[in-house]
Amino acid sequence: MYDESLPVPSPRDPTAWGTVGDALADAEHEAVGLMLSQRFGADTTWRSSDAPHELQAPRVHAPDPLAHLTSDVTEDRLLHAVGRSFTDMVALRETGVRHAPDLVARPRTPDEVEAVLGWCADAGIACIPFGGGTSVVGGVTAGVVDGPVVALQTRAMDRVLEVDTTSRAALVQAGATGPSLEAQLRPHDLTMRFFPQSFEMSTLGGWVATRAGGHYATRLTHIDDLVESIDAVTPNGRWSSRRLPGSGAGPSPDRMLLGSEGTLGVITSAWVRLQDQPVHRGGMSVTFDDFADALAALRPLVQSGLDPANCRVLDPGEAYLNGAGDGTRAVMVVGAESPAVPVDADLSAMAELLADHGGEVGTVRIRGRQLSTRDGDAADAWKQAFLRAPYLRDALVDHGMIIETFETAATWDRLGALVERVRAATASAVEEVCGQGIVTCRITHAYPDGAAPYFTVIAPGRRGARASQWAEVKQAASEVLLAEGGTITHHHAVGRDHRPWYDRQRPDLFATALGAVRAVTDPAGIMNPGVLLG
Ligand SMILES: Cc1cc2nc3c(=O)[nH]c(=O)nc-3n(C[C@H](O)[C@H](O)[C@H](O)COP(=O)(O)OP(=O)(O)OC[C@H]3O[C@@H](n4cnc5c(N)ncnc54)[C@H](O)[C@@H]3O)c2cc1C
Numbered sequence: 001m002y003d004e005s006l007p008v009p010s011p012r013d014p015t016a017w018g019t020v021g022d023a024l025a026d027a028e029h030e031a032v033g034l035m036l037s038q039r040f041g042a043d044t045t046w047r048s049s050d051a052p053h054e055l056q057a058p059r060v061h062a063p064d065p066l067a068h069l070t071s072d073v074t075e076d077r078l079l080h081a082v083g084r085s086f087t088d089m090v091a092l093r094e095t096g097v098r099h100a101p102d103l104v105a106r107p108r109t110p111d112e113v114e115a116v117l118g119w120c121a122d123a124g125i126a127c128i129p130f131g132g133g134t135s136v137v138g139g140v141t142a143g144v145v146d147g148p149v150v151a152l153q154t155r156a157m158d159r160v161l162e163v164d165t166t167s168r169a170a171l172v173q174a175g176a177t178g179p180s181l182e183a184q185l186r187p188h189d190l191t192m193r194f195f196p197q198s199f200e201m202s203t204l205g206g207w208v209a210t211r212a213g214g215h216y217a218t219r220l221t222h223i224d225d226l227v228e229s230i231d232a233v234t235p236n237g238r239w240s241s242r243r244l245p246g247s248g249a250g251p252s253p254d255r256m257l258l259g260s261e262g263t264l265g266v267i268t269s270a271w272v273r274l275q276d277q278p279v280h281r282g283g284m285s286v287t288f289d290d291f292a293d294a295l296a297a298l299r300p301l302v303q304s305g306l307d308p309a310n311c312r313v314l315d316p317g318e319a320y321l322n323g324a325g326d327g328t329r330a331v332m333v334v335g336a337e338s339p340a341v342p343v344d345a346d347l348s349a350m351a352e353l354l355a356d357h358g359g360e361v362g363t364v365r366i367r368g369r370q371l372s373t374r375d376g377d378a379a380d381a382w383k384q385a386f387l388r389a390p391y392l393r394d395a396l397v398d399h400g401m402i403i404e405t406f407e408t409a410a411t412w413d414r415l416g417a418l419v420e421r422v423r424a425a426t427a428s429a430v431e432e433v434c435g436q437g438i439v440t441c442r443i444t445h446a447y448p449d450g451a452a453p454y455f456t457v458i459a460p461g462r463r464g465a466r467a468s469q470w471a472e473v474k475q476a477a478s479e480v481l482l483a484e485g486g487t488i489t490h491h492h493a494v495g496r497d498h499r500p501w502y503d504r505q506r507p508d509l510f511a512t513a514l515g516a517v518r519a520v521t522d523p524a525g526i527m528n529p530g531v532l533l534g
Pocket residue numbers: 083084085128129130131132133134135136139140154174175195196197198201202203204205206207208209210211212213214215260261262263265266267268390491492493495528531
């Protein structure tokens with residue numbers, strides 16, 4: 001687990017999640033295997049962590065002036081070959097990786113970024129901007145690109161360059177990971193308060209490029225809300241916007257880069273909005289007979305103006321998997337926090353509202369003080385499980401499981417039907433493709449006009465066939481999700497994996513306009529080919 005005293009997590013296993021020391025211990029690993037074989041009655045004891053990687057030899061060499069910024073070391077290239085989707089993990093830990101970037105470039109300044117992009121454009125080499133490499137949608141996959149590839153790794157630019165305590169904003173370089181940037185803000189008693197589950201490894205540039213969503217389910221959920229201005233280097237020059245708290249001056253240059261997924265240029269830094277560290281905190285867990293009841297209570301809560309700081313709803317299966325329930329009831333985890341005023345009254349009002357809508361209110365905690373008690377503390381259990389989940393996922397991959405998530409968002413009028421139809425279609429595909437498995441759902445983000453359901457699939461896979469098995473399940477789920485009026489992604493981005501559905505979701509004229517912008521910023525078409533466009 002992330003240690004706050006570490007500025008940058010290290011060392012990293014190129015084929016696993018996070019830091020080596022935080023991987024599951026052997027005994028935990030065995031216990032997971034036993035639990036899986038009991039649950040699924042399948043042979044889940046085989047280990048898959050000795051994948052035969054045979055990387056193609058580098059096809060290009062950097063010119064002398066850039067040689068000191070580039071690496072063709074095999075482990076380095078492997079670390080930059082794929083992201084961290086389930087399919088990537090299977091390649092890294094079972095079937096092996098064949099195609100990696102020919103070179104990894106580590107520019108330290110915008111000038112050096114410009115030099116790398118200039119060389120790539122002149123030589124016709126594709127460039128994939130690479131932050132933490134935690135993409136779960138094929139956003140950094142080198143093997144699908146024709147011809148030579150340079151992965152442009154941004155982690156050498158990881159400083160908080162300036163803090164404006166008056167406006168409460170900071171200029172942060174794109175390669176700063178979550179722990180690194182929060183550690184640099186802490187002396188100022190300020191926080192960005194943006195905690196995606198991949199916080200430990202992902203970077204500010206990656207968050208901006210993918211329009212990432214944080215752990216907080218309400219208020220400022222997306223990185224979009226936290227960006228004041230952006231600096232980027234494109235193959236055709238610099239793109240720097242003006243720092244403003246808001247502006248009505250035409251279409252926003254920042255909005256164009258938010259979600260650009262490395263296709264327009266390399267984001268090198270951004271001014272981001274900060275907040276005071278919260279002093280007053282509280283939380284509670286509330287249980288409901290079933291998920292539909294919990295959703296019916298969530299809507300009035302987020303439309304009430306009570307403004308919870310967090311609010312996640314777990315279906316019974318999800319609650320059980322995360323140690324927040326016994327698998328018979330749905331659980332809502334609600335948080336309140338403020339840097340200035342006590343949250344007791346707000347929490348009490350929220351508890352009353354949820355009880356009026358059929359919720360059974362459990363433990364209510366105010367800054368560690370317990371106001372009322374019931375068995376256990378689902379909120380704490382859920383948070384711990386949330387942070388530990390990526391490490392656990394590696395163990396499930398090793399034990400031969402298919403383990404993957406997908407997410408969407410929809411307005412309240414269609415949300416209930418969407419959840420049930422997507423769940424049913426996914427469960428039926430899982431049964432057909434894998435014979436058995438479980439499909440769970442939680443609500444990760446909630447808005448006055450809708451919410452974001454997030455599905456998890458766990459099923460025993462067939463040795464050597466898990467990637468194609470998952471592709472079949474994902475295809476079935478995505479078709480229903482789009483037909484039911486959802487988005488193909490609420491915060492995981494488009495990458496290469498979501499292209500078939502993204503292309504149908506966006507207006508055709510918008511796709512043409514985006515292509516025209518790209519033709520200006522990147523005339524040679526070298527930036528992350530196959531993502532969003534082309
Ligand atoms: C276990 C796990 C948990 C996750 N949890 C969340 C979550 O809670 N919320 C969420 O939103 N996502 C989550 N993700 C997905 C992923 O972490 C996000 O998409 C994240 O924003 C990617 O950041 P990164 O630095 O790792 O970017 P990368 O994976 O390196 O790159 C992602 C995309 O952005 C581009 N890019 C990266 N840096 C730059 C740059 N400086 N300039 C231009 N383009 C750039 C890349 O080319 C690529 O297209 C999770 C992933 C995993 C594996």
